[in-house]
Amino acid sequence: MSAPLVEIENLNVRFHGPRTVHAVNGVSLRLEAGETLGILGESGSGKSVTLKTLLRLLPENRTEIGGSVRVDGVDILSLDGRALADHRGGVASMIFQDPMLALDPVYNIGEQIAEAVIRHEGCDKAAGWARALDMLTRVRIPSPERRLKAYPHEMSGGMRQRAMIALALACRPKLLLADEPTTALDATVQIQILLLLRELQREFGMGMIFVTHDIGVAVEVSDRVAVMYAGEIVESGSVRDLIRDPRHPYTKGLLAANLHGAVKGARLQAIPGAPPALDAVPAACSFAPRCPLKLASCDLARPPVAVPAPGRSVRCVLAG
Amino acid sequence: MSTASFETIATAGTSPGYWSGVLRRLGRDPVAMFALLVILAMVLMAVFAPLIAPADPYRGQMLRRLRPIGTPGFPLGTDELGRDMLTRLIYGARLSLLMGVTPVFIAFFIGSAIGITAGYLGGKVNTVLMRTVDVFFAFPSVLLAIALSGALGAGIFNGLLSLTIVFIPPIARIAESVTTAVRKIEYVEAARASGASALTIVRVHVLGNVIGPIFVYATGLISVSLILASGLSFLGLGVKPPEPEWGLMLNTLRNAIYVQPWVAALPGAMIFITSISFNLLSDGLRSAMDLKS
Amino acid sequence: MSAPTSARTTLSTSKAGPSTAGPLLSINGLTKHFPLKGGLFGQSRGVVRAVDGISFDVAEGETLGIVGESGCGKSTTARLLVDLISPDSGSVILGGRTLGVDLTVRDLRRQVQMVFQDSYASLNPRLTMQDAIAFGPMVNGMARDKAVALARDLLARVGLDPGRFAGRYPHELSGGQRQRVNIARALAFSPKIVVLDEAVSALDKSVEAQVLNLLADLKAELGLTYIFISHDLNVVRYMSDRVMVMYLGQVAEIGPVDALYAAPAHPYSQALLAAMPSMDPDRRTMEAPLAGDPPNPINPPPGCRFHTRCRQADAVCSVTVPVLHALPQKGHLASCHLHIPGSGHTGAAPRTELAP
Numbered sequence: 001m002s003a004p005l006v007e008i009e010n011l012n013v014r015f016h017g018p019r020t021v022h023a024v025n026g027v028s029l030r031l032e033a034g035e036t037l038g039i040l041g042e043s044g045s046g047k048s049v050t051l052k053t054l055l056r057l058l059p060e061n062r063t064e065i066g067g068s069v070r071v072d073g074v075d076i077l078s079l080d081g082r083a084l085a086d087h088r089g090g091v092a093s094m095i096f097q098d099p100m101l102a103l104d105p106v107y108n109i110g111e112q113i114a115e116a117v118i119r120h121e122g123c124d125k126a127a128g129w130a131r132a133l134d135m136l137t138r139v140r141i142p143s144p145e146r147r148l149k150a151y152p153h154e155m156s157g158g159m160r161q162r163a164m165i166a167l168a169l170a171c172r173p174k175l176l177l178a179d180e181p182t183t184a185l186d187a188t189v190q191i192q193i194l195l196l197l198r199e200l201q202r203e204f205g206m207g208m209i210f211v212t213h214d215i216g217v218a219v220e221v222s223d224r225v226a227v228m229y230a231g232e233i234v235e236s237g238s239v240r241d242l243i244r245d246p247r248h249p250y251t252k253g254l255l256a257a258n259l260h261g262a263v264k265g266a267r268l269q270a271i272p273g274a275p276p277a278l279d280a281v282p283a284a285c286s287f288a289p290r291c292p293l294k295l296a297s298c299d300l301a302r303p304p305v306a307v308p309a310p311g312r313s314v315r316c317v318l319a320g
Numbered sequence: 321m322s323t324a325s326f327e328t329i330a331t332a333g334t335s336p337g338y339w340s341g342v343l344r345r346l347g348r349d350p351v352a353m354f355a356l357l358v359i360l361a362m363v364l365m366a367v368f369a370p371l372i373a374p375a376d377p378y379r380g381q382m383l384r385r386l387r388p389i390g391t392p393g394f395p396l397g398t399d400e401l402g403r404d405m406l407t408r409l410i411y412g413a414r415l416s417l418l419m420g421v422t423p424v425f426i427a428f429f430i431g432s433a434i435g436i437t438a439g440y441l442g443g444k445v446n447t448v449l450m451r452t453v454d455v456f457f458a459f460p461s462v463l464l465a466i467a468l469s470g471a472l473g474a475g476i477f478n479g480l481l482s483l484t485i486v487f488i489p490p491i492a493r494i495a496e497s498v499t500t501a502v503r504k505i506e507y508v509e510a511a512r513a514s515g516a517s518a519l520t521i522v523r524v525h526v527l528g529n530v531i532g533p534i535f536v537y538a539t540g541l542i543s544v545s546l547i548l549a550s551g552l553s554f555l556g557l558g559v560k561p562p563e564p565e566w567g568l569m570l571n572t573l574r575n576a577i578y579v580q581p582w583v584a585a586l587p588g589a590m591i592f593i594t595s596i597s598f599n600l601l602s603d604g605l606r607s608a609m610d611l612k613s
Numbered sequence: 614m615s616a617p618t619s620a621r622t623t624l625s626t627s628k629a630g631p632s633t634a635g636p637l638l639s640i641n642g643l644t645k646h647f648p649l650k651g652g653l654f655g656q657s658r659g660v661v662r663a664v665d666g667i668s669f670d671v672a673e674g675e676t677l678g679i680v681g682e683s684g685c686g687k688s689t690t691a692r693l694l695v696d697l698i699s700p701d702s703g704s705v706i707l708g709g710r711t712l713g714v715d716l717t718v719r720d721l722r723r724q725v726q727m728v729f730q731d732s733y734a735s736l737n738p739r740l741t742m743q744d745a746i747a748f749g750p751m752v753n754g755m756a757r758d759k760a761v762a763l764a765r766d767l768l769a770r771v772g773l774d775p776g777r778f779a780g781r782y783p784h785e786l787s788g789g790q791r792q793r794v795n796i797a798r799a800l801a802f803s804p805k806i807v808v809l810d811e812a813v814s815a816l817d818k819s820v821e822a823q824v825l826n827l828l829a830d831l832k833a834e835l836g837l838t839y840i841f842i843s844h845d846l847n848v849v850r851y852m853s854d855r856v857m858v859m860y861l862g863q864v865a866e867i868g869p870v871d872a873l874y875a876a877p878a879h880p881y882s883q884a885l886l887a888a889m890p891s892m893d894p895d896r897r898t899m900e901a902p903l904a905g906d907p908p909n910p911i912n913p914p915p916g917c918r919f920h921t922r923c924r925q926a927d928a929v930c931s932v933t934v935p936v937l938h939a940l941p942q943k944g945h946l947a948s949c950h951l952h953i954p955g956s957g958h959t960g961a962a963p964r965t966e967l968a969p
Contacts, residue, residue, distance in 0.1 A: 042817035042818065042819065043817055156905075156906040157906060158905065158906045159906065186682035186683055186844075186906070186907060187682060187844060187846070187885060187888045187889065188682065188884055188885065188888045188901070188902065188903040188907070189682075189905075189906055189907075190888065190890075191888040191889075191890065191898055191901050191902070192901040192903075192904065194890070194898075195898065195899075195900070195901050213817070213818065214890065215892070216889065216890025216891065216892055217890050219890060219891060219892055219893070219894055219897070220890045220891060220897055220898060239894045240894045240895070243892065243893075243894060253819055254818055254819065256822070257818040257819050257821060257822040258818060258847060258892070259822075259847040259848055259850070259851045260847055260892045261892075262847070262851045264850070264851055264852075264870070265829075267826060267829070268822040268825055268826050268851075269822070270819065270822035270823040270825075270826055271819040271822070271823075272823070274787050274789065274820065275817075290819075505734045506729040506731055506734040506735040507734065507735050507736050507737045507745075509692075509697055509729070510727070510729065510735055510795075510798065511737075511748065511749075511752075512697060513695045513697055513722050513726065513727055514722065514748065514749035514752055514753070514798075514802070515718075515719045515722045515723065515749070515752055515753060516748070516749075516752040517752075520752060524737075524740075524748065525737050525740075528737075528739040529737065529738065529739060
């Protein structure tokens with residue numbers, strides 16, 4: 001077994017400003033080549049911050065990153081200059097919720113893809129444009145020859161998302177990072193993009209980390225799922241195990257809140273309260289204040305990570 | 321429904337929490353506080369000029385014309401008519417601040433009224449009001465001020481009038497765009513759904529949320545107004561000699577620029593310091609009024 | 614738009630719902646087109662057919678869910694219901710009184726209130742929670758001290774301690790708390806109907822469940838009627854008694870929630886339900902039910918508006934506009950040629966004596 005594609009050890013991310021925010025607290029995760037990991041969490045859970053660390057997209061001057069992050073054997077935190085530029089888009093690339101922000105409005109789609117290919121692979125212009133056409137075909141954009149000359153604002157929402165995926169995959173990255181890429185889309189378009197990503201991931205044999213707040217979306221694309229809460233991974237495991245047998249009270253609450261199969265008229269088992277403010281490193285279980293199964297010990301120390309079955313981990317005293 | 325009850329709601333909503341927070345944040349901004357101190361010093365200097373100034377601003381002696389800075393008895397030298405520069409700079413703050421602040425202050429009210437009306441009502445009212453404003457806005461402000469002053473003739477009042485007219489269009493534009501943005505926010509829709517009249521909505525929900533940005537913008541215009549007023553005086557419009565006014569002083573001293581360059585530059589330095597202080601204060605105000613920070 | 618009117622008779626006679634008297638709210642042929650202005654002199658460059666001749670009834674005490682994708686007109690419908698925008702044609706009848714005839718806008722707004730999606734934008738950043746809620750009653754003539762007392766009472770009712778929250782500003786509250794305040798503000802009028810326009814969509818899932826529980830409690834306590842607009846089909850299923858599916862400004866299908874979810878009749882409703890992500894890792898979605906994006910409501914396709922994306926489209930679909938037609942299940946109607954006997958669609962049953 002070769003080294004994993006992504007290996008994050010004890011990642012800590014703090015944002016300094018008027019008040020310090022402890023966005024990520026001791027996150028460790030692995031991703032094998034060709035595997036898809038879904039990171040599930042609500043706003044402020046640290047899921048996007050974790051993802052952005054893999055491309056070093058966080059503002060350098062006010063972010064403090066601790067721990068180690070390795071992608072394809074390379075230490076990401078020590079990259080700079082040219083090496084970082086090669087990493088971004090070459091080894092790992094990212095797709096976002098809003099393609100209008102990721103695509104440049106003054107260049108057409110073909111130019112943007114060709115330019116990225118020429119920069120990363122040093123090929124000539126013709127080869128760049130050939131790759132652009134190939135990519136638009138692969139993301140199933142109808143009449144791709146014509147669409148090469150289209151500008152982002154001339155495309156519909158779903159089409160723009162496809163164009164952004166084509167741009168992200170143009171240099172054949174080993175790792176695709178997806179930050180809620182279907183959240184802003186209509187339901188019938190969302191499922192098309194999810195299926196496309198699933199197919200492309202298999203076709204290119206790349207690893208994918210997919211950040212989302214929607215359990216259904218995570219189920220559609222992921223092999224494994226990590227659930228984040230208050231900057232920590234509270235539970236991880238195969239998507240099957242997690243959906244059928246959630247062990248962490250937060251995961252259970254999230255599944256209930258999805259309302260899939262909720263009985264009409266019956267009261268929802270809502271998680272009370274709100275997530276904690278992240279102005280200190282958690283000294284106890286972050287979920288304890290909202291937890292229906294809380295024990296006295298939960299307020300005293302951070303619960304250890306329990307491994308109830310191979311490939312699963314739960315940060316809860318009840319799971320041990 | 322009484323009008324008084326809305327006054328209470330409006331003030332209850334704005335003054336204690338919001339404005340005290342703005343002042344507290346402004347107080348923590350060292351640059352803005354320094355700028356405020358400079359402006360306060362200028363104002364005090366203008367108010368107490370007769371007490372502070374060492375000499376008579378109008379009386380000069382031909383024998384001691386254009387003395388350099390540091391001459392005994394004349395710490396900042398003398399001008400082309402042998403008048404004490406320090407005295408004239410202190411007295412100059414009176415007219416210069418008057419010419420700088422008053423037009424912006426008046427234009428703030430008129431421009432805001434036009435802009436908020438156009439922005440909230442929209443449609444044809446907006447088109448008529450804003451296209452009219454655009455006609456004035458199309459001229460460069462310096463050119464417009466000179467043209468108006470030229471047409472009205474020299475004098476302090478005509479200078480103030482023409483500067484006020486110059487500043488109404490930009491303030492109205494800002495007011496219109498801010499109001500148009502606020503009008504589309506859901507809380508204004510919610511207020512409409514509660515059956516409130518347009519006037520009530522503007523007073524309770526629109527005014528408090530647009531007046532801040534307009535005020536910040538207007539504060540920034542004071543520096544422009546100072547320079548324009550000085551420019552008018554420099555050209556012989558606006559303030560007339562022998563009144564001490566920084567722009568006018570700059571004009572009359574320009575022949576002495578090769579003889580006593582430092583003395584000749586002093587009124588310019590005063591204009592520069594005052595206008596940059598207003599700019600820095602308006603920047604500080606802008607960030608202090610940002611609720612999300 | 615005359616086509617849906619013919620189906621309305623069927624709708625009101627076979628309507629599902631607890632009420633035996635007339636409907637509380639009745640919408641007839643409601644239409645709103647927005648002109649697209651452009652150029653120097655604001656000449657028209659076309660119209661957005663945001664809402665195009667929709668008709669439906671709402672019974673007292675029920676929850677009507679409205680679902681559809683962007684551009685289907687569900688938010689425009691919500692704003693038409695509280696007269697934030699005025700319809701081009703069609704009527705709004707509330708409790709037997711017609712808006713603009715014997716019902717004033719003021720009366721309508723007192724009885725029909727709305728909660729918006731964006732909890733932050735819905736609250737004036739310069740007003741305390743107490744003043745935000747008291748504003749409406751004061752506009753309608755209540756004295757300030759009484760309005761403030763009412764506001765504090767309502768804050769408690771939506772689960773916010775007035776002692777802690779009455780004097781706070783919107784930015785000091787979380788999204789869930791702000792949405793509770795917005796609900797309290799809507800309730801300040803003691804309305805009969807509350808229109809919830811994506812009111813829980815922006816909230817995190819765990820907070821959303823709390824607000825849904827609150828909405829259920831308030832409905833039971835105050836006997837409210839909800840019009841619940843959402844893009845989340847799970848939430849709509851949980852909340853609604855009946856569901857209306859909209860597509861490009863028109864009603865595609867309307868019916869009791871269980872019947873519609875179990876056996877959606879309109880191909881668009883079928884696609885919408887099939888597009889929901891699977892919750893079973895062993896039965897993931899294998900094929901997208903629809904290709905492409907929803908078309909633009911500026912120039913909607915002729916005939917059935919869905920025919921350009923419909924797998925079951927036939928020649929008749931691009932020519933004739935289908936009307937809402939009653940299905941075997943009581944109160945279930947769909948506007949699809951497939952279900953209209955004798956429509957000319959090859960999949961439709963032959964014309965019978967009963968059909969118009």
